[in-house]
Amino acid sequence: MEQLKGKTALVTGGSKGIGLGVAESLIRAGMNVAVTSRSKEAIDKAAIFLNQVGPGKAIGIAADVRNLSSQQTCVGRILKEWGQLDVLVANAGIGHFASIEDLTPTQWQDTIDINLTGVFNSVKAAVPALKESEGYIITIASLAGANFFAGGAAYNASKFGLVGFTQAIMLDLRHHGIKVSTIMPGSVATHFNGHTPSSADAWKIQPEDLGQMVVDLLRMNPRTLPSKVEVRPAQPPKR
Numbered sequence: 245m246e247q248l249k250g251k252t253a254l255v256t257g258g259s260k261g262i263g264l265g266v267a268e269s270l271i272r273a274g275m276n277v278a279v280t281s282r283s284k285e286a287i288d289k290a291a292i293f294l295n296q297v298g299p300g301k302a303i304g305i306a307a308d309v310r311n312l313s314s315q316q317t318c319v320g321r322i323l324k325e326w327g328q329l330d331v332l333v334a335n336a337g338i339g340h341f342a343s344i345e346d347l348t349p350t351q352w353q354d355t356i357d358i359n360l361t362g363v364f365n366s367v368k369a370a371v372p373a374l375k376e377s378e379g380y381i382i383t384i385a386s387l388a389g390a391n392f393f394a395g396g397a398a399y400n401a402s403k404f405g406l407v408g409f410t411q412a413i414m415l416d417l418r419h420h421g422i423k424v425s426t427i428m429p430g431s432v433a434t435h436f437n438g439h440t441p442s443s444a445d446a447w448k449i450q451p452e453d454l455g456q457m458v459v460d461l462l463r464m465n466p467r468t469l470p471s472k473v474e475v476r477p478a479q480p481p482k483r
Contacts (some may be wrong), residue, residue: 245448246271246397248273248274248275248462248463249273249274249275249299249300249347250274250275250276251274251275251276251328251330251331252275252276252277252278252322252326252328252331253270253275253276253277253278253281253329253330253331253332253333253464254269254277254278254280254318254319254322254329254330254331254332254333254370254417255267255277255278255333255335256279256280256307256309256332256333256334256335256336256362256366257280257281257309257335257336257337258277258279258280258281258287258290258335259279259281259286259287259289259290260284260286260290260434260435261316261350261432261434261451262335262384262429262432262451263279263301263333263335263384264279264293264294264307264451264455265338265453265455266291266333266335266384266451266455266456266458267279267290267294267302268294268297268298268451268455269455269459270293270300270457270458270459271297271298271299271300271301271302271459272297272298272300273298273300273459273462274298274299274300275300275330275331275448275462276300276301276325276326277294277300277302277303278302278303278304278305278320278321278322278325279291279294279302279303279304279305279311279335280281280304280305280306280307281304281306281307281336282306282307282357283406284304284306285436286375287303287304287305287306287394287436289304290302290304292338292396293305293314294338296427297373297435299340300328303325305317305318307408308356309334309336309362309363309365309366310357310361310365310376311365312365312368312369313368315316315365315368316364316367316369318369319369319370319373319431320481322373323373325343328377329370329373329374329377329379330373330374330377330379330380331379331380331381331382331462332367332370332379332380332381332382333367333384333458334362334363334366334367334381334382334383334384335361335383335384336358336360336366336403337358337359338354338355338358338377339355339382339397339399339436339438339445340352340354340355340364340398341396341398341399341400342395342397342398342425343394343395343397344397345355345396347397351398352397352398353420353435354381354403354437355398355399356398356401356405358402358422359399359402359403359405359406359431360402360405360406360409361373361412363383363406363409364409366432367381367390367413371417371422375420375421375422378420378421378422379422379423380422380423380424380425380461380462381410381417381422381423381424381425381428382424382425382426382458382461383396383406383409383410383412383424383426383427384426384427384454385403385406385407385421385426385427385428386403386429386430387402387425387428387429387430387474387475387476388400389403389404389406389407390404390428390429392404392405406426407426407428407472408467410424410425410426410439410471410472411459411471411472413427414469414471418469423466423469424459424469424471425469425471425472425473426472426473427457427458427473427475428472428473428474428475429449429455429475429476430449430475430476430477430480431448431449431477432448432450432451433445433446433447433449433451434450434451435449445479446478448477449475449480451476453475454475457473458480461473470477
C-alpha cells in the first residue's frame with residue numbers, strides 16, 4: 245500500500261485527539277476517510293474540518309463501537325460511498341482510573357466494552373472488505389498495555405487485552421493478505437480523560453505524530469510488518 249492516493253480508511257473515535265490527527269494525516273496523503281463518533285454534532289464538525297485540509301475526502305458517521313451492527317453499517321456506508329475499504333484504524337477509547345476499591349462495575353464495563361469489545365466489533369465488521377482489498381488494520385493501544393500502574397485496573401486490563409487481541413488477529417489474517425499492527429503510545433496531548441491540551445503539553449507526543457506513524461506504516465514495503473510499535477515522548481519532564 246505504498247501508494248495511498250485514492251485508498252479508503254475508517255477511523256473510529258475520529259472527532260478529536262489521536263483519531264482526528266490520524267484522519268488528517270491520511271487525508272493529506274490523498275486517502276478518503278470515514279471518521280466516527282457517538283456524537284453526530286462532533287463528527288459532522290470533524291468532517292467539515294477534514295474536507296478543508298487535503299486532497300482526500302472525508303465523511304462523518306455517528307456510530308457506537310460497542311454495537312456490532314453499528315460498525316457493519318459504517319463499513320456498508322464506506323463501500324457504498326467509495327467501493328472499497330483499505331484501512332481500519334481502531335482508535336476509539338475511554339479511560340476510567342480508580343483503585344479497585346472505588347472502581348464501579350459501570351466504569352469497568354464501559355472501559356472493556358469500548359476499548360476491547362469495541363475493537364473486536366470494528367475488526368469483525370471490516371474483515372470481509374479488508375480481505376477483498378488486502379488491507380491494513382491498525383489498533384491504537386497504549387504503553388498501559390505493557391506497563392501496569394495503581395488505579396489502572398480497568399484501563400490496564402483493556403489495553404493488555406487489546407495488545408494480545410491485535411497480535412492474535414495478526415496471525416489469523418496475514419495469509420489473507422491483511423497486515424495488522426498495534427501502536428502503543430505513552431503520553432499524548434489530547435482531550436483524553438477530560439484533559440484540555442495546552443502549551444504545557446508540548447513535551448508530549450502530538451496527535452499528528454501518530455498520524456505520521458500510521459502513514460509510515462501504510463507506506464512500508466509490504467514484505468515487512470512492524471506488528472507492535474511502542475512510542476514514547478523523547479524528553480519527558482524529570483521527576
